[in-house]
Amino acid sequence: MYKAPVEEIAFTLKHVAGLAPALDGGHLGDLSDDLVDAILTEAGRFATEEVAPLAEIGDRQGARLVDGAVKMPDGWPALYKAWAEGGWNSLTASPDFGGQGLPHMLHVAALEMWNSGSMAFAIGPTLTIGAIEALAAHGSDHLKSTYLPKMVSGEWMGSMNLTEPHAGSDLGVMKTRAERRGDGTYRLFGQKIFITYGEHDFTDNIVHLVLARLPDAPAGTRGISLFLVPKFLVNDDGSLGARNDAHCHSIEHKLGIHGSPTCTMIYGDGRFGDEPGAIGWLVGEENRGLACMFTMMNNARLAVGMQGVAIAEAATQKAIAYAKERTQGKAPGWQGAGKDGGQGSGMSPIIEHPDVARMLLTMKVLTQGARAITYACAHAVDMSHGVEAKHWAERASLLTPIAKSFATDAGVDVASLGVQVHGGMGYIEETGAARLYRDARIAPIYEGTNGIQAIDLVTRKLPLSDGDHLRGFIAELREIAAKAGQANAPALGETATRLEAAISDLEAASEWLLATLAEGKQAEALAGATPYQRLFGLVLTGAYLAKGALADVGDGRNGERAALCRFAAENILSETAALRDRVVSGAGSLEAARLVLE
Amino acid sequence: MYKAPVEEIAFTLKHVAGLAPALDGGHLGDLSDDLVDAILTEAGRFATEEVAPLAEIGDRQGARLVDGAVKMPDGWPALYKAWAEGGWNSLTASPDFGGQGLPHMLHVAALEMWNSGSMAFAIGPTLTIGAIEALAAHGSDHLKSTYLPKMVSGEWMGSMNLTEPHAGSDLGVMKTRAERRGDGTYRLFGQKIFITYGEHDFTDNIVHLVLARLPDAPAGTRGISLFLVPKFLVNDDGSLGARNDAHCHSIEHKLGIHGSPTCTMIYGDGRFGDEPGAIGWLVGEENRGLACMFTMMNNARLAVGMQGVAIAEAATQKAIAYAKERTQGKAPGWQGAGKDGGQGSGMSPIIEHPDVARMLLTMKVLTQGARAITYACAHAVDMSHGVEAKHWAERASLLTPIAKSFATDAGVDVASLGVQVHGGMGYIEETGAARLYRDARIAPIYEGTNGIQAIDLVTRKLPLSDGDHLRGFIAELREIAAKAGQANAPALGETATRLEAAISDLEAASEWLLATLAEGKQAEALAGATPYQRLFGLVLTGAYLAKGALADVGDGRNGERAALCRFAAENILSETAALRDRVVSGAGSLEAARLVLE
Missing domain, CATH: 1.20.1410 (I/LWEQ domain)
Known part of the structure; x- marks a missing residue:
């Protein structure tokens, strides 16, 4: 079972990725070394004791669509509640809306641990945090005051709606349309696919951020606007009103991250409400939707990179533990009695075989390398808010694609080596190595x-x-x-x-x-x-x-x-x-x- | 959908791996070039039209254990019947028992195609053919005449029982025991795990070859004997008699090859028969069981290598087809109108992107390289029966581990690239790329x-x-x-x-x-x-x-x-x-x- 490597993470943050000099130089406000350690320790405890034990049931049950509603795996709604109540949703958000305003470095370190516990669970809150960032940067005061406090607390979750059947990476050809209503609101019509956590039973409301095209919009990516479309409309007193005309039509049957509902969302087909059209509010300016998305795209890419680190760490831990226990053959120079107590040929633990040691050390190198790169990227993001902003913004820009790709490739490669170290047992689902191999495979694909x-x-x-x-x-x-x-x-x-x-x-x-x-x-x-x-x-x-x-x-x-x-x-x-x-x-x-x- | 690359296979066999000079030199009896082409064409047709269409249901339904019996996926028993009636089980077997005595090169080429169609289906007959080889080389005349004709025709299948919970690659520590009965038969007691096609509803009888230890056997690998243990005893007239005391206790929940039942077999717990003990017959000499297994081990390893080639070929075909259809972004220098008929940004098929072309070409190289190596290995096996036997036996020995490992690693790597080329669609099970990625992962593990x-x-x-x-x-x-x-x-x-x-x-x-x-x-x-x-x-x-x-x-x-x-x-x-x-x-x-x- 996964145990969060808190010491290794703290060391890498501080002495490799730049947190220690940043703390010493006063670049991170009054954040102290002790507080860093306390946060990492508690995030690690939560990942190890609360998240990881529910990973297997999430994989086995998966998210299930029943009568248009998504039922999450047993125990997951309570897990989410505990996670939000622990304040983990609000680490980096602005104190203006109830956030803790902590550096991004701490967020990515915590993200790594939660994803090691269960990637399918951790991906949901990650998207909410992305939605919070976009809304905080571009939303009107009304939207921010209505939605942000409850999103920051975790009472409501968010979702990001970009992809359409023929518009994956190339958003310029999207077809979802938005009509102006003259009262400041819009009505949206269209279909979005691959919407992570588009529907679930974690929270009472879900705040969808949806890219769509206005009737008079220019062609291509310069004609896309961003809208906030809540699952339930919100009354002036903050209570929930009528159901909006947006629903989950189906969920995907995926290779991995089974606990994460990947939804096809239908907006404006008239299933709910008096007239067809999902009611939405503009975020930012008309036709400037992509710019709003770019605000959070770098952070989202880095967050996916953390999934690669997370899977690699979990797979490495599992493989090393197995390789110490499992005996087979006699490694060159092996003098031990073998776990079989001398019976047979005096087999050695397989970790003694040079080839197995090579696999495990390669896993260690890729994991630690990916961790250092992703943390260094987060450090650059943090530093880009201070002096030398241009330098650090460029560093963050440069490191982001490397962090995303190298870490997610490492996740796949290390998970595959992890299966190999387990031999035949690695191919049996109950062992858990295969789940990591399946989960890992999406990370080199999504978010670009x-x-x-x-x-x-x-x-x-x-x-x-x-x-x-x-x-x-x-x-x-x-x-x-x-x-x-x-x-x-x-x-x-x-x-x-x-x-x-x-x-x-x-x-x-x-x-x-x-x-x-x-x-x-x-x-x-x-x-x-x-x-x-x-x-x-x-x-x-x-x-x-x-x-x-x-x-x-x-x-x-x-x-x-x-x-x-x-x-x-x-x-x-x-x-x-x-x-x-x-x-x-x-x-x-x-x-x-x-x-x-x- | 997979289409057998018969021309590419024939070219590689003849002009790269050595079949053409061997035919010209008369090393392969009266086998003609035309007959080679006819066999390859028909094997390819069967793989393309009969096997491949049933791969997906095999994956989805899997083999199911119901009341101690294994129910195979819908359509699979009929598929097996058609396959056996086509004579495909008897390609390389001796004409003495109804076989066609054809070169191994043709067998591996056919194996490749059936495995491309469905690896989970093709693995079953592969093990039967291995059992036929072991029995033909080491069985008594009585065993051979009783079992081989029906195994060669495919009326009965075989299984290979080596692995135990603590004896995977290291067979020296196995615990299954055999007791002499004084009438020339033995009674076997023990548990075997990971037994491929140990139980199924393809055939009325299953001929298990089981490694076990006699009471007075030396320790380690020199104390292992091989036994034939039929599921149903065979009467003197060849009809089926009583059920033997051997049964399938459970089947594994695996990452892939879901249609292939991976059984835990229990021998001699008294569930069937008058007294406990599965009745078995010695194959070869007492304590020489491993030598009997070695007879077929090289061929089995090469057969697994063919699975790697097969998955790589299927994944490459699927990825190229998708990359030609799917449009996204604008590749450098792309002048076409795009599949969207000019709407949006004039997207190119993704195959035009250099990065996608690199992935596809890498897949092509690994597939074709693995194919050539495995075929060359089969060629060496064929030639080792003629003049220069030592030279060719050494070549086969040298090439076998490379063929097995390089091809199966290629299977995993190419299948993973195949998922990547598909983008988000590759992560959805219905697309089929993910199945290849899951199926491929066992091949670098089993058979050593x-x-x-x-x-x-x-x-x-x-x-x-x-x-x-x-x-x-x-x-x-x-x-x-x-x-x-x-x-x-x-x-x-x-x-x-x-x-x-x-x-x-x-x-x-x-x-x-x-x-x-x-x-x-x-x-x-x-x-x-x-x-x-x-x-x-x-x-x-x-x-x-x-x-x-x-x-x-x-x-x-x-x-x-x-x-x-x-x-x-x-x-x-x-x-x-x-x-x-x-x-x-x-x-x-x-x-x-x-x-x-x-």
């Missing part, structure tokens, strides 16, 4: 596929400040490699030289991409976008592991950190040369091979 | 995990003929690279130099392993076993794709083959340097990092 993240990284993030932000970042990474060399620590092995080589691969690929984009050869640049994104994530993994290994905080774990860092440098980073090669030399053969696909 | 294959490759196969078999194989691969260079074909790009570099990586890693083993440093060698196995598979992929690209058979597909070969050389083979590095430089940091796992 990892391929879309790579396009974003190469075409929009790399060129920030004409590439100088990236160059500055690479210089920072070089400093870490140099320090690893200066440390002269045998435990770090070849970390310094191998990390430096990997950084050079990143630099070469980056400069090639910048030059290729400058020449207008977009197709050539995009051919290497995914290898580049992976390359960047691996280099950051190596660098952040080294940064952690170089930080001596007197907790007696220096040896472990140095050893994992060395393993990453000598066994994982070797991949970077091939990735650089794919970026700078791969486009020609990819283009030529298109005829194979015809 | 891929980690065990790597141990086998490094410690037993590499050292064949003191490493000289391997060296000769590498020389053959070099010849292919040289021919690619001599071809002077622009369409092959840098194939020759990149393939030569990859072969050098393989050679360096191989020699390092041989030297390290010779020094008795087994742990160091095994630390790199999995990267080495992957390295070998990638080099073979590159070499076999080049061999195919160099074979001009006048089918107008030279351009395609050269382009895919070039993509593999310039975008995939770059990985080999990192894998070599992990083999020759990775052991130290792996060993040092063990403390992280404590």
Whole structure:
């Protein structure tokens, strides 16, 4: 069973991702180190003791649609209530609406733990928090005062309605329409698919944020507006009024996250109310809906990245525990008696086999690397509200696609290795490794596929400040490699030289991409976008592991950190040369091979 | 929907894996090219039209245990009957028992297609064929005449009973016991788990082959005997007699292959018969049961490799079809109107996006590479029955772990990419991509995990003929690279130099392993076993794709083959340097990092 790695998380936040210097520098108000620890400990306790035990029943029962209403798995409504009452929904929200105004770093750390407990459960509140952000940034005072306090407290949840059957990543072609009513309200008509937590029995009301098109809107993405459409209308005194003309038509039968209801939502077909049309209120300006969504898109992408970290952590814990218990074969050099008490051939725990150790260490590296990258991204978000705002905003922008893609790929890869470590038992659902493998697979897809993240990284993030932000970042990474060399620590092995080589691969690929984009050869640049994104994530993994290994905080774990860092440098980073090669030399053969696909 | 790629399969068999020269050289009796084509065409038709349409219901309903009997999915018993009546069960069996005595190459090609149609269906007959092989090689005349004709015709199926709760890969510790009865029969007592098709309603009788230990047997693997235990005893006239004391206690709830019943079998608990004990007959000699199993183990491993190829092929077909239909975004340079008829932003089919093309081409390369390797392995098995038997037996031995592991890893990786290409639709079970992702995941685990294959490759196969078999194989691969260079074909790009570099990586890693083993440093060698196995598979992929690209058979597909070969050389083979590095430089940091796992 999952146990939240609170110490590892606190260490990474503080000594790798930048929380400790930010606290010391007074960048985070009066937040204290003690409060950070207290919050992490309690979030970890909740994830370990309350969320994780309900993951399996959520997977097995799933969310069920009964007469148009979604019945959540047994125990989940009470779990949600306990979670909201614990104040977890309000961590980052503004104190103006009952929030605690804490840094984003704490939120992502807590998110990681809840998602490790149950990704299907944690995804719901994540979307509510996204809706809160959008509403707080763009809603009218009336909308904010009516909805935000109850959304921040968790009394009501939110949902985000973007996707339509023919408009997934490309929102410009959406068909849901909104009509002006002349009284400041709108009537919405249309269908939205893949709406996470679009309907459930956690809360009495659900606040849908819906993208739609006005009759006179320009074509494409510049003609989309954002509307707030509550499931139940809200009376002036805050009580619930009539049911709005919005309902859940069906829920999807998915590979994983079975406890999360993925709804097809119908707006305005006349099922409820006096006349057809779901009553909605404009959020922000007409035809500026996408801009409103962008407010929260980066945070949503990072939140999905946390799901990757979360699954990787849970899968790694489970695999290590199994590999210590399960005996099979005799590992080279194994002297122990074996768990079978000497019977048979004196089998060793499978963790003793080099191949199993390699899998587990690879899982550890990917998990810890993904964690460090995502936390560093959250740190940049936090810092972007202070001095050096531009620098940190660029850092957050640059890191977001890497955090989302690297962490979610790591989730899939690590969960798959976790199944493999379990052998035949991993294929049996009751073991739980298979659930992680199924749950993990959505994260590289939603909130912008990892391929879309790579396009974003190469075409929009790399060129920030004409590439100088990236160059500055690479210089920072070089400093870490140099320090690893200066440390002269045998435990770090070849970390310094191998990390430096990997950084050079990143630099070469980056400069090639910048030059290729400058020449207008977009197709050539995009051919290497995914290898580049992976390359960047691996280099950051190596660098952040080294940064952690170089930080001596007197907790007696220096040896472990140095050893994992060395393993990453000598066994994982070797991949970077091939990735650089794919970026700078791969486009020609990819283009030529298109005829194979015809 | 899957359509068997009969032409691609025939080309690979004949011009890459060696069937054409073997036919020309008269190594395969009077088998003709026309007969090969006829068999492949009909096997492909059956897989496409009969098997594939029943895959989804098999997954959804699964095998169900009702009152101790297993009810198979709707339509499956009739499918099995049609399959057996088509003569497909008897392809490779001896004509002495009604078989067709055809080469193994044809069997694996057919296996690929049936597994693409439905892996859960195809796995059952595969195990029967394995049981036929073991019985034909080691059974007494009485056992053979009683059971083989009906097993070869498919009237009865077989099952293989090895695994026990604490004896998975390590059979030395098994506890099922057999008692001599003095009349030539034995009584068996024990429990077996993970027994594929241990119980079902396809056939009236099921012939279980069961490993068990005699009371006076030596400890460990040298004390294991093999027994034939029929579900129903067989009267002298061949009719079915009393129910034997063997039954299915439960079936597993698995991640995938839901249509395949995975049974816990109980032998000898007294549920059936006058006294407890399942009546069994010895196959081969007492305490020599493992040797009997080894007869069929290589073929079984290759059969599982075919599942990897099969899933990869099915996933690739599905993804390409979807990527041509689905429009989203505007690919660089896209000039088309888009499927939306000009509305919105003129979206391109997603196959136009370089990132999607990269995924699809990678899927193609892995699929075609895995296919060529597995077919080449089957070719070596066929040739090992003729002249140069030792050479070809060594080649089959060497290729088996690579075929099993590379193909099954390819199955998982390609199925995962297939889900990714589908985006959100890939996560919905109805699309079918998710089923392939779930089904694929067992293949790297059963019939010896891929980690065990790597141990086998490094410690037993590499050292064949003191490493000289391997060296000769590498020389053959070099010849292919040289021919690619001599071809002077622009369409092959840098194939020759990149393939030569990859072969050098393989050679360096191989020699390092041989030297390290010779020094008795087994742990160091095994630390790199999995990267080495992957390295070998990638080099073979590159070499076999080049061999195919160099074979001009006048089918107008030279351009395609050269382009895919070039993509593999310039975008995939770059990985080999990192894998070599992990083999020759990775052991130290792996060993040092063990403390992280404590």
